Structure formats: structure tokens, C-alpha cells
Amino acid sequence: MLVLAVDTSTPAVTAGVVRLDGDTPRSLATRITVNARAHAEVLTPHILECLAEAGHVPADLDAVVVGCGPGPFTGLRVGMATGAAFADALGIPVHGVCSLDAIASDAALCRDLLVVTDARRREVYWARYSAGVRVAGPEVSRPADLDPNPSVAVAGSAGHVDLFDLPVEPVETPSPAALVRVAAAALNSGADPEPLVPLYLRRPDAVEMADRKK
The missing domain is CATH 3.30.420.40 (ATPase, nucleotide binding domain)
Structure with a gap:
């Protein structure tokens, strides 16, 4: 196909x-x-x-x-x-x-993952994944209001993944x-x-x- x-x-x-x-x-x-x-x-x-x-x-x-x-x-x-x-x-x-599902698909599927992208207005779009399955989101929040737990890694926008104290999976888009x-x-x-x-x-x-x- x-x-x-x-x-x-x-x-x-x-x-x-x-x-x-x-x-x-x-x-x-x-x-x-x-x-x-x-x-x-x-x-x-x-x-x-x-x-x-x-x-x-x-x-x-x-x-x-x-x-x-x-x-x-x-x-x-x-x-x-x-x-x-x-x-x-x-x-x-x-x-x-x-689109966040696609980012998660290219990242480590066997881990609890947080995906974030730029929502502008000092906010992020986000979703959480467990073993490649979305378990929360997508939603939009201020980074300070988004608890990264229980995620053990983060992927997504290079300008926003560093706002979270998690190892970074190198998948941005x-x-x-x-x-x-x-x-x-x-x-x-x-x-x-x-x-x-x-x-x-x-x-x-x-x-x-x-x-x-x-």
C-alpha cells in the first residue's frame, strides 16, 4: 500500500x-x-x-x-x-x-513516555504513553502545571523537553x-x-x- x-x-x-x-x-x-x-x-x-x-x-x-x-x-x-x-x-x-501519537511511536515504546510540543502562549500540548499506548491527553497546559510523573522519559519539541527533569528521547516531530x-x-x-x-x-x-x- x-x-x-x-x-x-x-x-x-x-x-x-x-x-x-x-x-x-x-x-x-x-x-x-x-x-x-x-x-x-x-x-x-x-x-x-x-x-x-x-x-x-x-x-x-x-x-x-x-x-x-x-x-x-x-x-x-x-x-x-x-x-x-x-x-x-x-x-x-x-x-x-x-500527531503526538506519531512522536511517541518513534520513541521508546516500552517505557512510560511524556510527549510535549509547542502550544505557544508559554504552554505545551502534551500526552502520556505507557508501552506505546496513550493513557492521558492530549491536553494543553503550562509546563509548570504539568506533573511529568509517572513518565520516565520525554520526547517532542526541543525548546520544551528540557523544562522537565527527565531523560530526553531524540524525537522532535x-x-x-x-x-x-x-x-x-x-x-x-x-x-x-x-x-x-x-x-x-x-x-x-x-x-x-x-x-x-x-
């Missing part, structure tokens, strides 16, 4: 073409640009570059997997809208996954292979995917004037 994977839940604009054999994903091509202001400009070129590098055309794709956050409003919706548009144009399913790994069961089942639901966890920074007056 040939899968396009995209994620824009963090400052990293990530795209990749992944071959899924059973439950095992294998990356054929990956593009990552770390620029919180470039999601809209570089995501589609990244996708086309990955397809060309992998020796495929869009019509070869069997499915799309999209990171649904949590993430800031503007960046997150770029990846979700782009992934959904590709899937709709090609008539293939699009599956959404929690969701990889295309991890996104597909998280979605593997749904992809292999052939069942209709659930609707894409963005995990904003709070209202966007920019609101319309009518909303400001409420």
Missing part, C-alpha cells in the same frame, strides 16, 4: 511517501522544512518532490494520512486541508491521527513513517475512515470582530 503522509502540527512542515507492508511502514521519500510561517508555501511542493523521488505519481497513491494535532490553528489546518484535497481529488481515503504506523490498523482494515477532526484544544489566536465583542 502506497501512502502519502503529511503533518503541519508543529513548526516542521512534513511530507513523505511511505510503503506500508502489513504493519511495517517504509519511507520512500521525506521532506521536512522547519519554518512555522511556511506551511502553506512549501507543503504541496514537498509532496510533489517526494512523489518524484519515490518514482510515483499521485494516481499511484492508495491512501493519505494526516496529523490532526494538537497544533496551532493556522498551521494545522494547512496540512489537514491539503491532505484532504489530495485524497478527494484522487478518490482515496484520508485518515487522521494524533512526527515522521511520515510514524504517522502511517499509527494509522496502520485503520489502513489495513479497509473500513471507511472517521471524519478529520482537528485537535486545536483551544480557540484560535485570530478571531473575527464579532467574536471579540462576545
